[in-house]
Amino acid sequence: MPAQYRITGTGAESIATSVEQAISQGSLAPGDLLPPIRDVAGRLGVNPNTVAAAYRILRERGAVETAGRRGTRVRNRPATTPRSALGLDVPEGARDLSTGNPDPALLPIGASRLWIRPGPPVVYGQPPMSDELVNHARAALTADGVPPHHLAVTSGALDGIERALTAHLRPGDRVAVEDPGWANLLDLLAALRLNAEPVRVDDDGPLVADLARALGRGVRALVVTTRAQNPTGAALSADRAAALGKLLAGRSDDVLLVEDDHCAGIAGVPLHALAGSTGHWAFVRSASKAYGPDLRLAILAGDQRTVERVQGRLRLGPGWVSHLLQDLAVTLWSDEAATRLVRKAERRYADTRVRLRAALADRGVIAYGRSGLNVWIPVPDETVAITRLLNTGWAAAPGSRFRIATPAGMRITIADLNVGEIDPLADSIAEAMHVAGRRCV
Ligand SMILES: Cc1ncc(COP(=O)(O)O)c(C=O)c1O
Numbered sequence: 001m002p003a004q005y006r007i008t009g010t011g012a013e014s015i016a017t018s019v020e021q022a023i024s025q026g027s028l029a030p031g032d033l034l035p036p037i038r039d040v041a042g043r044l045g046v047n048p049n050t051v052a053a054a055y056r057i058l059r060e061r062g063a064v065e066t067a068g069r070r071g072t073r074v075r076n077r078p079a080t081t082p083r084s085a086l087g088l089d090v091p092e093g094a095r096d097l098s099t100g101n102p103d104p105a106l107l108p109i110g111a112s113r114l115w116i117r118p119g120p121p122v123v124y125g126q127p128p129m130s131d132e133l134v135n136h137a138r139a140a141l142t143a144d145g146v147p148p149h150h151l152a153v154t155s156g157a158l159d160g161i162e163r164a165l166t167a168h169l170r171p172g173d174r175v176a177v178e179d180p181g182w183a184n185l186l187d188l189l190a191a192l193r194l195n196a197e198p199v200r201v202d203d204d205g206p207l208v209a210d211l212a213r214a215l216g217r218g219v220r221a222l223v224v225t226t227r228a229q230n231p232t233g234a235a236l237s238a239d240r241a242a243a244l245g246k247l248l249a250g251r252s253d254d255v256l257l258v259e260d261d262h263c264a265g266i267a268g269v270p271l272h273a274l275a276g277s278t279g280h281w282a283f284v285r286s287a288s289k290a291y292g293p294d295l296r297l298a299i300l301a302g303d304q305r306t307v308e309r310v311q312g313r314l315r316l317g318p319g320w321v322s323h324l325l326q327d328l329a330v331t332l333w334s335d336e337a338a339t340r341l342v343r344k345a346e347r348r349y350a351d352t353r354v355r356l357r358a359a360l361a362d363r364g365v366i367a368y369g370r371s372g373l374n375v376w377i378p379v380p381d382e383t384v385a386i387t388r389l390l391n392t393g394w395a396a397a398p399g400s401r402f403r404i405a406t407p408a409g410m411r412i413t414i415a416d417l418n419v420g421e422i423d424p425l426a427d428s429i430a431e432a433m434h435v436a437g438r439r440c441v
Pocket residue numbers: 100155156157158159182225229230260262286287288293297298
């Protein structure tokens with residue numbers, strides 16, 4: 001056992017708490033192996049079953065994961081740690097392209113001088129969604145072919161996804177997810193004690209054969225990113241959406257479909273939604289990427305049962321999403337200057353993606369990024385590539401955050417990349433992929 005932390009306690013709960021504390025203090029780092037159960041039991045003078053129960057508690061809280069004989073390790077991003085502590089260690093002076101953030105200069109929420117004029121105070125017992133937001137959401141969703149009859153508002157996409165999943169699933173259920181896929185979603189599944197079933201993606205979205213296999217393995221839900229898939233930039237094409245919809249229609253009674261449309265407005269590609277192809281579904285459209293993550297607001301459309309369960313459970317928690325935020329969202333969505341800025345952001349992101357991918361192709365480097373804020377680059381060894389890139393002043397996100405069973409890669413967030421930075425960055429990436437003078441892909 002490393003000297004810098006000590007597991008203490010005599011019961012499962014106190015042993016688990018001491019491990020959790022070591023993780024939050026940083027003396028147990030992501031990826032660190034916990035000591036074997038028997039060693040801890042011997043040292044603490046307790047029954048091995050007690051330590052096994054403590055490790056199970058930690059697993060259920062999303063703090064650790066167990067990979068068969070390879071033992072129990074601290075999760076990459078333990079669910080018992082505050083979000084702010086989870087960033088990469090980017091050295092001072094390095095250009096940070098690891099964040100996944102939109103460009104703050106292109107967010108209407110920062111640039112506009114909009115002030116909402118709140119209506120009469122909202123008190124308990126009023127409808128959770130303002131009429132203006134309902135009207136706006138209905139018009140926008142209808143235009144995109146998403147059935148808009150039942151709606152809820154949640155505190156962002158991840159909150160909506162969690163609420164849709166917990167409306168139908170129980171711990172131990174399997175959920176089909178994209179691989180590579182959004183790290184926060186993978187962490188959420190672990191924290192909800194749901195099992196991720198990987199489905200590979202190409203530029204056009206989840207592979208049909210992989211989804212068919214996942215369905216055959218009994219998944220109870222599927223989470224699909226409509227466009228701007230994180231980290232690969234994939235987006236559902238019309239053909240892929242039709243093929244996936246057909247596959248799902250045959251399973252419409254027992255599989256929940258959740259769609260994450262987090263980049264509406266700035267994705268750079270049209271929407272081809274699956275919404276409505278299953279009996280239970282939720283389509284979650286977040287305002288985070290186009291308007292600003294701090295808006296913490298997403299529209300959730302779905303079938304009546306799903307939406308009513310989400311509303312009902314919301315009522316027993318936060319109650320509703322503040323009407324002040326709802327008014328602000330409607331104001332932003334209706335404001336001409338804000339709309340112009342969002343369109344400009346969409347063009348800028350598309351242009352930067354295309355330029356970076358072209359510059360990489362010129363240097364013989366394969367890169368993906370059909371839509372959104374990121375470019376995904378397969379690499380032979382993430383640690384080597386990320387370290388070499390960092391040595392030339394650029395920080396990228398390691399693919400290990402996003403992968404379950406797919407090969408290594410790294411994610412470059414292009415949102416605030418300047419045109420002048422593209423060639424030097426492409427040179428550094430190409431360099432980082434060469435080992436001892438030869439390409440190692
Ligand atoms: C795939 C995906 N979905 C959703 C979000 C945003 O979620 P939220 O609306 O919770 O901020 C992100 C942010 O990075 C994302 O990558």
